[in-house]
Structure formats: structure tokens, C-alpha cells
Amino acid sequence: MNSLEEKKQQFESFFLIKHPTKVNISIVDSKLALQTMDEFERDMPYAFRIASELSEIESQALKPLRSMGEKLEELVNYLQLQARKIDLMMSYILIKEDEEEKRAEALKFGGGGIVVSHSKPVEVGAVAEVKIFLEQEAAAIYCLAEAIELEVIDDLYQVSYVYTHIRDQDQELLVRASLHLQTSQLRKSR
Template sequence: MSELTLQQLAETYQDYFSVEHGISLNVRPLDCPLPSTDELAAAIPAPFLMASDVNSLNSSALRSLNRLGELAEELVNYLQQQARKIDLLLHYVLRQQDDESTRYITQSYSGSGCCYLADSALSLLQVVEVKLFLDNNDGAVFCYGQVLSCEQVA
């Protein structure tokens, strides 16, 4: 890829605000180009897909009940408690995807990337597989990315 592409990616990265916060992530370098959308969909681990499906179903079901008004309030509360139990179980299942050998802690993250300290340098534009584990049972993200910068820290 050209230097222009690296510059464009860096500018896109700057379009999002970042949060300086440490969360756990796995980063695994790959020896291949970025996958297509179909290849990404096929590579997503089953627990990540399951968590996404459960969240969609919970939101849809609760929206339907809210239309019933006051009569459904207790039922909604009960279902929210049940959804919370499922969320806790899914969090446990997602955490099983955390590979200690590729685990790092972010210094910051945003909608377009993350910054973390690693043991060894990666090449610019190196393709990586990333699993980002959000705090407080808020889920996890599976994605592919590219290295935009790599600096030695004393």
C-alpha cells in the first residue's frame, strides 16, 4: 500500500474521539490482506455472534412490551432481570475467547481503533485480528484492523 493510503487511514482514525481507558484486548498479527466482508462474517467466533443475536432479541422484545403500557411494566421488569442473567452468562462465554498469549491492555480506544503497549513492534499496515473485551459485561468486539503507527516507548 502507498504512503497516501497510510495517511488517509490516519486521518480517518482522527475523525473519532478516543477514550483514555484500559480494557483488555487480544491482538494477533496475520500474514494476509484485510478480509472481505464475507470472510469477516465467516471468521467471527460463535460466542460473538451469539452475543449480538441475544442483544438484538432483547431490544426487540422489550420494545414490543413497552407499547402495552402500565399493564406490562412488571413483565418488562421481570424480562429485564432475565436478560441481565443471560448477559452475565454471555460475558462469561465471551471471556473464554480471551487468549492470554495475545492479551494487552489499551491505553485508549475509539470507534476507529485503539492504542496499546506491546512487547514487540508490528509493521506499518500489518493486518491484525482484534478481540476487544468491554468492561462491565458490555460485550466484546471482534474485528480486523491495520497498524497505523508503532513507536518505541522507553
């Protein structure tokens, strides 16, 4: 078990982007934090398992075509449109995983953790099941996280969660999404 200080370092080891993001979050039995990654992946909702796989397949499939030059530009554009159709269908499927009674807003997210606004306090050390809905990426992430810090701002509780169980490809997707949003924010500020 990592100490609280080590968990905070893990949380801060990735860039966090300030961006309102829809999440579902529920406090679960702390025994879930003891499960192996294999058990976590086995118990993961199927829609979340295939969502990141589809995203990964798309990026791998288009990469070699981009390097072949202008001759294949129309084919690449066509394939990107087809991939976009799949993304839209996957978004529709993932929206069904959004549970209104568990809905909250993340204020910041990144590859190491997430900061969520709550109306009630959450105990440091509490384990949460988290679903992060990245609408701009047409993706969603399922993970387990632990509350490592609580701050009260304007009668709301901002809770910092560090990911304890997250697949590598999902963590990479969060990093890419945060970088895309940062680029977009920088363009708007010019």
C-alpha cells in the same frame, strides 16, 4: 486500498474513550485484509458472532415495551433481569475466547479503532486479529485491524489500529460502550 492518511482520518472519525480494556491481539498474514466481509463473517469465531446478535435482540425486544407506560414497568424489569442472566452466561462463554498469550491492554477504544500498549514494536501496516472484551457491557468484539501509528511512551509501544473488518452491529456496540463509559466518567467527576 486507502492511503495511510485516509486510514488515520477513518480512525479519528469516531470518538475514542480512554479506558483500560482487555484485548487479545495477534499479528496475522496481511492477506486477511483482502478478504471480503462475507469471508470475514464466515471465519469469525462463533461465540463472537452470536454475542452481538444477543445484545441486538435484547435492545429491540425491550424498546416497544418501554413506550407502553407504567403498566408494563414490572414486566420490563423482569425482562431486563432475564436479559442480564443471558449477558452473564454469554460473558462466561466469551471469557473462554480470551487467550493469555495474546493478551494486551487497550488504552483507548472507539468506533473507528483502538490504541493498544505493546512491549515490542509493531510495524505500521501490520494486520492484526483483535478480540475486544467489554466486561461492563458483557460483550466482546472480533475484528481485523491495521496498525497505522506507533508511539513510544515509557518504554512501551502505543499502537493505533484502525478497524478494517468489523461488522456494523459490533461497531455500533463499541460506540455505545464508549458513550456509556463517558457518561459514567462524567458522573464520577462531578
